[in-house]
Every structure is written in C-alpha cells, then in structure tokens.
Amino acid sequence: MSTTVNHIPMPARAEPKLLSLGPLEWARTNLFGSIWSSLVTLALGYFTLKFAVGFIDWALIKSVWTVQSDAAGKLDPTACRIVKGEGACWAVIWDKYRFILFGRYPYDEQWRGAIVIALFLALFVISAMRRFWRKELAYIWIAILTTIGVLMWGGVFGLVYVPQDLWGGLPITLILSTFGLAFAFPLAVLVALGRRSTTLPAVKFICVVYIVLIRGVPLISLLFMASVMFPLFMPVGLNPDKLLRAQVAIILFAAAFLAEVVRGGLQSLPKGQYEAADALGLTYWQKMGQIILPQALRTVIPPLVNTFIGFFKDTSLVLIIGIFDLLTSGKVALAEPIWQAYSTEVYLMLALIYFCFCFAMARYSRGLERELGRSVRR
C-alpha cells in the first residue's frame, strides 16, 4: 500500500536585487582593478582629456566667429590669419553657409531650397511614424516630391525658373539619396525574388547577371559611364540631363547591393513558411507579400539600414562628375582665395550635417527593430 503525500507547491520568491555599486566602487572595480587596468585607464584618460581640452580651446575659446568687412564691403580675414593654427575661423561658415547649403542656386531664390530641405525632413519624420503606414502615405510622398520639383524648378506660380545645372548643396544630396533609395528598394526586392526564382530560369539568370555586373564595378565608374559614355550612344537632343543620369546610376548600384541583403532575409526563413503558404492556396505574390517579405525584411533591418547609411554618404561621389551636392558645394566654397586656408572648419560642418542624418537613421532602425521584434520573438 502506498500513501499519497499532499505536496504543497513552494511559493514564488522575488529575484534578489543586486546591490548597486556607488560610482567610486564602480570605478575601482572596472577601471582600476589591476595595475595594468589602472595604467591603461590613466593613459587613455590623459589622451582623451588632452584632445578634448585642445579641441574646445581651438573650436570655442581661441576661435574667431566673425570678421570685419572693409569700406567696400569686402571681408577682411586678418583676424582669422592671426589665430591661424590655434583657433578656428568660423567666419568662413558664417560667410559661406548659404553657398554650402544651396550651391549656385540663385541667392534670392534660396528660400525655396530651404523649404525643400524642410519638406524632406517632414517627409522623413512622417514616413518614420508607424501610425502613418498606410496607403495614403504613398499619396503624401507623391504630393511632397511634386512640390519639391515645383519649388526647385520654378517657372510656375510666379516662381522664377531655375535650370537644373544651378541646383546644388543639401537639396541635391537629399534628392539623390531619397529618390535613390525609394526606387532602389522596391527594385532590390524584385531582383532578390527573381534571383531565387525556381520556375523562371531566364529571370533568375538576368537577376544574377545584373547583381554580379553592377556589384563588380565601383560606383565612380558607373557614374562616369552615366555622365560621359551614355550620351555618346544617344541621338542628339534625346539626352536626359546629367542629374537624372547620375540618379539612375545610383539607383541601379544601390539596388544590386540591397537585393543581396534582401536575399539574405529570404534565405533565413524556414522552408515551412513557404510550404504553409502554398498549402493554404496562396498565389506567389500573396505568399511573398503577406508571409515571406514581412518576415524576411524584418530580420534584415540592421544590414538594410547599414546599406542605406552607406548610400546616403556615397551620393557625395557625384562630385567627380560635377554635380553640386553638399560636398561639392563645400569644396567650391573653399575655392575663394580668402578662405582657402580654412578647409578644416568647412569639412567639420559638412561632417556634422552628414552625421546628423546617418545618426538619425541608425537610431530609428534600432527603435524599429525593437518595436517589430516584439511580436516575432519565438
């Protein structure tokens, strides 16, 4: 005979809290744990401090913010020349910021460029918010991009016409990267799907050739081809302008890289997902659109954004075919004799602008990963 023991489950206890270290205690264990650790901490601390102090001294304390102009209205850079090597000459930015931001766009019309930049920023912010992710967003894009076109070209609504070769600065960088990625991404998805096609060998072959060819050449050579070689093959008068040709080159180049990223996402999905969709009778496009791509793209957000950031900066390569993007404008601004010596200041400002955009993209992708990952955690 066996007797039954009535087992009472053990009550749950809270996890014990770790005693939090005070800042001093933290520093002692993490920074000065051993002799070597202490030495490295001291050495790194010394160099960091020295660099920071030097930079602040140069950028803020000994720097010159404005320079006097003489009776004729010409700027006199003497003040900058005196502190040269010890302090920054921000006067060059003060004098040239409009040229750097808008390039050779007519001075009196540059407010249009400013609105274009603001519109682009608004577009990015709206597109980033999940609550706007619906069909209407496509109309917003079309509306804003049309407005941007109208503002840049003018010629209607009493706006002065500005030919495309006068466009420049940040608007050009934003146009090239926004249109570039907006067209490259859908193209990349199609190419990635084509490359994995099992039923259409011809499509697969074309996609593979496209990816291999485009990925195998530098963007610079593609841009050269677009700007120099392409017009040779076209009949006179039937030649799209340089900006459009560069834009197409960037789209084709970006799409080849993005396609491989997307393909990685497609490969990461278990075969069962494809089979379950097939077994339910979904068509190929329903299966891809509803089941496969939503999951595949989610998993590749980090490399996708990595590629986006890379391409945002790569648009600056249009410099070599003479398109006035942000970097070119900065370079040309420095061509003025009195400012030639102050390239550091200008390049720092350009770096800061590029950094702001790239940092925003990186932060946004982190948030997006976290938000979308919530439902899929298995």
Added chain:
Amino acid sequence: MTPPDAGAAIVLDKVNKWFGPLHVLRDISMSVGLKEKIVICGPSGSGKSTLIRCINRLEVHQQGTIIVDGTELTDDLRALDTIRRDVGMVFQSFNLFPHLTILENCTLAPIWVRKMPKAEAEAVAMELLTRVKIPEQAKKYPGQLSGGQQQRVAIARALCMKPKIMLFDEPTSALDPEMIKEVLDTMISLAEDGMTMVCVTHEMGFARQVADRVIFMDMGEIVESGTPHEMFENPQTDRLQLFLSQILRGH
C-alpha cells in the same frame, strides 16, 4: 489495379518519385473514399511524409497519376489552386506565421484565396478557434502559445478554408507528451464529424479509434493495408510485425 472509382476523394495510380538516385515512392496505388479516415504508418524514411506531401503537390511526383477530388495533379497551376483550396494540411512543425496574430493566421487565406469579407472570415475563425478550445488566444502571437495550442491553431487555420480533405503530416511528433492528447482529441472530433482524413502518425491508439484503414509503408512501397483490427492483431508480413513490435515496445 481496379479503375479509379468516381466517388473517391483521392486516387493514386502507380505513383513514383525519386530524390536524385533515391527511389522514395515505388508504384504507390491507393484510393481514399469520401469521409474515409486513413492512417499511414511506417518506419522513418519509408516515404510516408513524401506520399502525403505529393497529394497537395508540395512534392512533385514523376510518374503515375494523382487525382484529388476529381482533378488531376499536373503542372497546370489553376488545377493546383483548386486542389489546394480544398485540401487542408497540418504540419509536424505547425508552420504558423509568427508575424501574424492567431486570428490573422486563420483569416488570411479565406480573405485572400476565398475572397471572403473580413468580418465573415473572422466570425468563421472565431467559431473554429472555439471548436479547438482556444478562442481566448485569438489576439496573441504564435510565439506566446504552447506547442499543443499552436498545433490546434494550425488545425483551425486549415479548417477555416472549409476543406473537403485534411492531410496530417505527423501532427503530434513535435509535441511534449502531455500535449499530444489535446491535439488528438481535436482530430478525433474532426473525424467524428465526417471529414475525409489522411494522417501520417505513429499514434496507434488514434489509429485504432478512428481509422477506417491503416496503410503500412516501408522502403517507399505500400507493404500492407487493412482495418486497424486486422493490421494490429493479425499482421501478415514480417516487416509489419517487426515494426509493430518496435513501436509497441515503448508503450
């Protein structure tokens, strides 16, 4: 082989399939009548999963004919769409869509394939989720459910398409022992309602209880078939005897 009778739900005639040099299905001929419940068993690698996956063309057979619900399986995509709409499938690894809620998993195919209005699809889905006894999980994601619950959702998802035939490919093999029963109970109630079912399973208790016929496969061919009683009490071939002794040893 007798000519395929018109009333049969599934007819296979001399079906052959190879994976490279591997001859996985060898002259398989069988038919499944309307409302018939078939259990296919056999050692691993015997071709039973491949066979059931050929019925809705997740695998493509190379010789022979397969006729499902009066439509022959060929490269014709439209015929395939018709068949897949009417044949539900439940997988060993559930294969729920992890990015969709339980309810969305169930309504997706009716909305997109059957063009059912969303409200109606949701009503049907909730009814079937109630039937598999998990209506309260409708708003959760698959990752938040236990294996047994996920498999019951997978059954409900297939049923939402109102299929005429249900295929089960080892539906309980990936489950913990205490969850097997809840899935089998669901399948038993489905069988009692008169669904045409083909199940690949090792659950002999289930076979005894619901199967009209048991088919034993080994090395890509049908070795023996008959009622559960005939098969389990009086196996004719040494291969089935060996298989039964191996499978029952653990029970």
